[in-house]
Structures are given as structure tokens and as C-alpha cells.
Amino acid sequence: MDTQTTTSNHQPPTTNHSPPLLTVTDLHKHYRIGGQDLCVLEGVDMDVRPGEWVAVLGASGSGKSTLLHLIGGLDRPDKGAVTFDGRDIFKLRGGALDRYRNRHVGFVFQSYHLLPELTALENVLTGAMIRSSILGWPARRGEARRRAVALLGRVGLGERMKHRPSKLSGGERQRVAIARALVNEPDVLLADEPTGNLDTETGKQIMELITELHQQGQTIVMVTHDQDIAATADRRLWLREGALEEA
Ligand SMILES: Nc1ncnc2c1ncn2[C@@H]1O[C@H](COP(=O)(O)OP(=O)(O)OP(=O)(O)O)[C@@H](O)[C@H]1O
Numbered sequence: 001m002d003t004q005t006t007t008s009n010h011q012p013p014t015t016n017h018s019p020p021l022l023t024v025t026d027l028h029k030h031y032r033i034g035g036q037d038l039c040v041l042e043g044v045d046m047d048v049r050p051g052e053w054v055a056v057l058g059a060s061g062s063g064k065s066t067l068l069h070l071i072g073g074l075d076r077p078d079k080g081a082v083t084f085d086g087r088d089i090f091k092l093r094g095g096a097l098d099r100y101r102n103r104h105v106g107f108v109f110q111s112y113h114l115l116p117e118l119t120a121l122e123n124v125l126t127g128a129m130i131r132s133s134i135l136g137w138p139a140r141r142g143e144a145r146r147r148a149v150a151l152l153g154r155v156g157l158g159e160r161m162k163h164r165p166s167k168l169s170g171g172e173r174q175r176v177a178i179a180r181a182l183v184n185e186p187d188v189l190l191a192d193e194p195t196g197n198l199d200t201e202t203g204k205q206i207m208e209l210i211t212e213l214h215q216q217g218q219t220i221v222m223v224t225h226d227q228d229i230a231a232t233a234d235r236r237l238w239l240r241e242g243a244l245e246e247a
């Protein structure tokens with residue numbers, strides 16, 4: 001991939017002294033399969049500062065997705081903390097963890113995870129619906145729709161809003177997924193191999209979009225095993241033997 005193109009105009013900050021937006025401390029996670037323990041994360045530490053783009057690299061099976069799911073509050077660790085806004089997300093009570101998942105982080109997955117029976121616009125709107133209470137939705141729907149339409153325009157799909165995923169290319173589907181992840185204006189965009197299912201040229205276009213979002217101030221944690229893609233980020237961390245190291 002031609003990283004020159006994606007990095008054009010991009011000036012990675014050399015110093016970012018802001019306090020971290022997100023802190024991962026001593027995170028441990030194991031899975032038990034067939035009576036055997038598989039230790040995946042064995043003391044992961046990381047900080048993410050506002051506006052920063054951090055790439056997490058690592059071999060297949062090293063635990064990158066596991067880590068991202070924990071950061072997004074989609075799974076629970078055996079031990080350790082993910083601190084957002086001064087609070088450990090795993091100690092949040094009631095609906096507070098759901099609010100964290102729905103408002104503060106936005107997820108993009110390698111395989112898009114779009115609902116096939118919904119149009120591009122409706123898929124983006126599902127992100128906003130999840131955030132809203134059932135009773136509050138009618139009052140919020142108009143504003144959410146305006147935001148979804150604007151986001152689809154921003155990701156270059158202004159002319160494709162009524163298309164279902166089956167009528168969209170892989171790159172277009174990933175754009176819809178990115179728009180859905182952004183619909184609640186998350187503090188952090190979590191992207192798990194967002195170009196993993198795309199050909200080089202389409203992957204490059206998605207990386208250009210992610211670079212643009214970063215230039216507009218979006219904080220991003222992106223998992224990849226592609227060093228060329230990771231080169232675009234401000235900082236690279238390697239997941240090796242259950243822990244993170246600066247690349
Ligand atoms: N729910 C689960 N139950 C049991 N084992 C799991 C589960 N999820 C992941 N694993 C195992 O944990 C390890 C880490 O998986 P993970 O998906 O986090 O790796 P990864 O670095 O994202 O890999 P890839 O680059 O292939 O996506 C793998 O060995 C995987 O088989």
C-alpha cells in the first residue's frame with residue numbers, strides 16, 4: 001500500500017501531553033476450551049490520549065480483538081481495568097456500561113456486521129436507536145436521521161442511502177459501518193481490522209477516510225496486522241505474549 005498517499009497532510013503530533021482519555025491497566029483475559037486454559041492477555045497496559053490514533057499490531061491469535069472488545073466493554077476481563085473519564089468501566093452499575101458502549105465508543109468490525117434487510121441509512125440509524133430509550137426515540141428520530149444522512153454524505157455514500165448491504169461493494173459496506181459507528185459522536189472509534197476484507201485499493205480508500213476522521217480530531221484505536229496500515233497512525237503498539245510493547 002502506498003502510505004505516502006494516506007499520510008499526505010497528516011502531521012502526527014510529536015507530543016500529546018493531554019491526560020489520557022482511556023487507560024488500560026494490567027488487563028488479563030483467558031479462555032477455557034476443552035478443559036485447557038488459554039491465557040490471551042497477561043497484563044496489558046496502554047493509554048490513549050484525546051485526538052490520538054493508536055494502532056495495535058500483532059500476529060493472528062495474539063489477542064488483538066480480545067483487547068478491543070474489552071476496551072469497548074463488550075466482554076469482561078479476569079483482572080485489570082479500563083478507565084474512561086476517570087472510572088473503571090467494569091465497575092459501572094445499572095445502565096452505565098451500556099451508556100459507555102453506546103455513547104462513548106463506536107465499533108467498526110472487519111466483517112461490517114450490517115443488518116442485511118435494512119438500507120444503508122437504516123443501518124446507520126440503528127446506532128442512534130440503540131443509544132435512545134424506546135420512549136425517547138420518536139422525539140430524537142428526526143435529528144438522528146439528519147445526522148445519519150450527513151454522515152453517509154461524509155463517507156461518500158450520499159447517493160447510496162437507500163441501498164441494502166447486498167447492493168453495496170465491500171468498501172461501501174465498511175463506509176456504512178463507519179458512519180454507524182460515528183452516529184453517536186463517540187469519543188473513541190474502535191476499529192478491528194477495518195480493511196481486513198477489502199482489496200488493496202478499497203482498503204486504501206477506507207484508510208484515507210479514517211485518516212481524514214483523525215485529522216478532524218477523532219480519537220482512534222485500530223487493530224491491524226498490516227504494518228503499512230499501522231504506519232499511518234500516531235503510535236504503534238505490538239501485542240506479544242499477552243502484553244503490549246511500543247513498536
Ligand atoms: N470466545 C472465545 N473462546 C475461546 N477462545 C477464544 C475466544 N475468542 C478468542 N479465543 C482465542 O483467543 C486467542 C486470541 O483471539 P483473538 O481473536 O483476540 O486474536 P486476534 O489477535 O484478534 O487474531 P486475528 O488477527 O486472527 O483476528 C485465539 O487463540 C482465539 O482462538
Ligand SMILES: [Mg+2]
Binds near residue numbers: 064065066192
Ligand atoms: Mg482479530
